[in-house]
Amino acid sequence: MDELRLNSCSYIMLVWAMFRQYVPYQFRDYFTKYGYEFYTSFYPYIESPSKNTPPTSSRNERNIVLSMDDHEEVSDEFQGVKLRWSSNKKVNKSSSLSLYPGRDDKRYYKLTFHKSRRDLITSSYLNHVMEEGKAIGERNRQRKLYTNNPSQNWYGYKKSDPTPATFQTLALDPGKKKEIMDDLVAFSKSKDYYKKIGKAWKRGYLLYGPPGTGKSSMIAAMANFLDYDIYDLELTAVKDNIELRKLLIETSSKSVVVIEDIDCSLDLTGQRRKKKKEEKEKKEGEGDVAAAIKEEKEKGQDKESKVTLSGLLNFIDGLWSACGGERLIVFTTNHVEQLDPALIRRGRMDKHIEMSYLQLQRSHLLFDTIHGVLDETEITPADVAENLMPKSLEENCEDCLEALIRAILVAKEEARVKAEEELAAATREEPPTTRIEDKAVESTQLEISDTVGGENKDGTS
Numbered sequence: 395m396d397e398l399r400l401n402s403c404s405y406i407m408l409v410w411a412m413f414r415q416y417v418p419y420q421f422r423d424y425f426t427k428y429g430y431e432f433y434t435s436f437y438p439y440i441e442s443p444s445k446n447t448p449p450t451s452s453r454n455e456r457n458i459v460l461s462m463d464d465h466e467e468v469s470d471e472f473q474g475v476k477l478r479w480s481s482n483k484k485v486n487k488s489s490s491l492s493l494y495p496g497r498d499d500k501r502y503y504k505l506t507f508h509k510s511r512r513d514l515i516t517s518s519y520l521n522h523v524m525e526e527g528k529a530i531g532e533r534n535r536q537r538k539l540y541t542n543n544p545s546q547n548w549y550g551y552k553k554s555d556p557t558p559a560t561f562q563t564l565a566l567d568p569g570k571k572k573e574i575m576d577d578l579v580a581f582s583k584s585k586d587y588y589k590k591i592g593k594a595w596k597r598g599y600l601l602y603g604p605p606g607t608g609k610s611s612m613i614a615a616m617a618n619f620l621d622y623d624i625y626d627l628e629l630t631a632v633k634d635n636i637e638l639r640k641l642l643i644e645t646s647s648k649s650v651v652v653i654e655d656i657d658c659s660l661d662l663t664g665q666r667r668k669k670k671k672e673e674k675e676k677k678e679g680e681g682d683v684a685a686a687i688k689e690e691k692e693k694g695q696d697k698e699s700k701v702t703l704s705g706l707l708n709f710i711d712g713l714w715s716a717c718g719g720e721r722l723i724v725f726t727t728n729h730v731e732q733l734d735p736a737l738i739r740r741g742r743m744d745k746h747i748e749m750s751y752l753q754l755q756r757s758h759l760l761f762d763t764i765h766g767v768l769d770e771t772e773i774t775p776a777d778v779a780e781n782l783m784p785k786s787l788e789e790n791c792e793d794c795l796e797a798l799i800r801a802i803l804v805a806k807e808e809a810r811v812k813a814e815e816e817l818a819a820a821t822r823e824e825p826p827t828t829r830i831e832d833k834a835v836e837s838t839q840l841e842i843s844d845t846v847g848g849e850n851k852d853g854t855s
């Protein structure tokens with residue numbers, strides 16, 4: 395038996411070697427194609443990875459993409475109609491002489507269906523395939539975070555992965571969170587609406603609130619929720635309005651263009667006010683003040699040659715903003731009151747979202763303690779996130795919550811001492827010196843033992 399097997403293998407090897415030696419490359423393809431069809435008619439399995447087209451997936455892709463091998467066939471069904479796709483290649487005549495035959499062959503897919511269903515296939519099936527292909531491409535594209543870095547002759551974008559914050563990880567009033575998510579979904583599905591009213595398919599969001607309240611986290615959550623790229627635009631790195639327009643044109647659709655801390659990105663907000671102030675001072679004849687402002691203006695002349703308020707307004711809703719679609723423009727600021735009203739009016743910043751100090755939801759035995767100490771203490775989600783983060787593997791939920799209570803008490807004591815200092819400064823008395831940490835830790839022990847060790851304050855255990 396072994397001898398027979400050995401002989402048949404050697405015969406096959408001999409035939410294969412003669413085939414590759416004497417059959418010209420162009421004809422080989424016919425033999426392979428019909429040989430393949432003959433083979434698959436007996437062997438119903440599909441092998442993967444196939445020889446020429448291994449499965450592909452990029453770092454961030456969620457699914458593995460299988461592609462077809464040469465001469466492979468795949469059947470499909472659309473509205474009850476059976477179709478067959480086969481992968482083929484057009485052999486390039488010159489490639490038979492080259493060292494690497496086959497490298498310049500043209501590969502294509504052939505679709506086979508019954509001619510009576512021609513209309514259905516050409517009118518709806520092919521569109522369906524294109525839409526599906528686009529949707530898969532969108533789902534599998536690797537989203538990126540771009541920033542504008544000034545370089546020698548043009549502003550390029552550096553790419554890296556978007557940050558992981560999501561609406562699930564964002565501590566925010568549930569009603570407010572739902573309102574924002576619904577607004578985003580409505581925007582992403584309103585391509586036809588914007589087309590009908592003749593408006594650019596874009597929407598502006600202004601996120602404002604104290605430092606550490608989650609503005610940047612909200613941007614990442616919005617981009618992750620809609621699967622958008624993020625273009626983090628550093629205005630101070632932009633040479634002038636022309637450059638700004640160029641950067642906008644280079645942004646792709648399905649993206650969020652972000653300008654963080656807009657109030658201090660550039661002195662945009664003061665420009666109008668400064669001009670008004672100059673005119674007012676001039677009218678009132680206070681020559682020296684006007685001269686001083688004029689001199690300051692000359693000194694900072696190069697600053698005004700950068701992006702101007704009108705350049706930014708055009709950036710947001712001028713003609714340029716209509717090129718490309720499905721884009722969010724997000725500004726963040728800690729000082730919304732300092733922004734020029736024209737910059738944040740509806741139509742530019744359509745939705746204003748205030749990110750504020752944390753209101754804690756009822757969640758844990760220590761809640762009452764935290765709620766009690768939280769009165770009049772302003773604490774940002776950033777502070778809470780930092781203190782709730784376990785500092786070692788041994789720390790558990792209780793340890794983190796106690797660390798949070800300590801931090802809140804320290805913040806409260808700091809606020810009390812600061813208020814006393816301000817009061818003393820106002821009435822010229824020396825404030826009592828108190829070591830904040832000792833006082834806070836002492837009252838923490840008191841608070842926690844009341845709640846956790848013994849009974850709750852209200853007598854429940």
Ligand SMILES: Nc1ncnc2c1ncn2[C@@H]1O[C@H](COP(=O)(O)OP(=O)(O)OP(=O)(O)O)[C@@H](O)[C@H]1O
Pocket residue numbers: 563564565566603604605606607608609610611612728749774775776777779
């Ligand atoms: N609402 C929140 N929910 C969850 N984590 C938050 C929230 N707000 C802040 N954080 C945490 O605090 C850190 C700082 O938050 P973030 O950078 O979003 O604040 P910010 O409002 O942008 O601050 P700044 O105004 O200084 O830029 C983040 O790493 C995040 O983990």
Ligand SMILES: [Mg+2]
Pocket residue numbers: 609610611654726
């Ligand atoms: Mg921020």
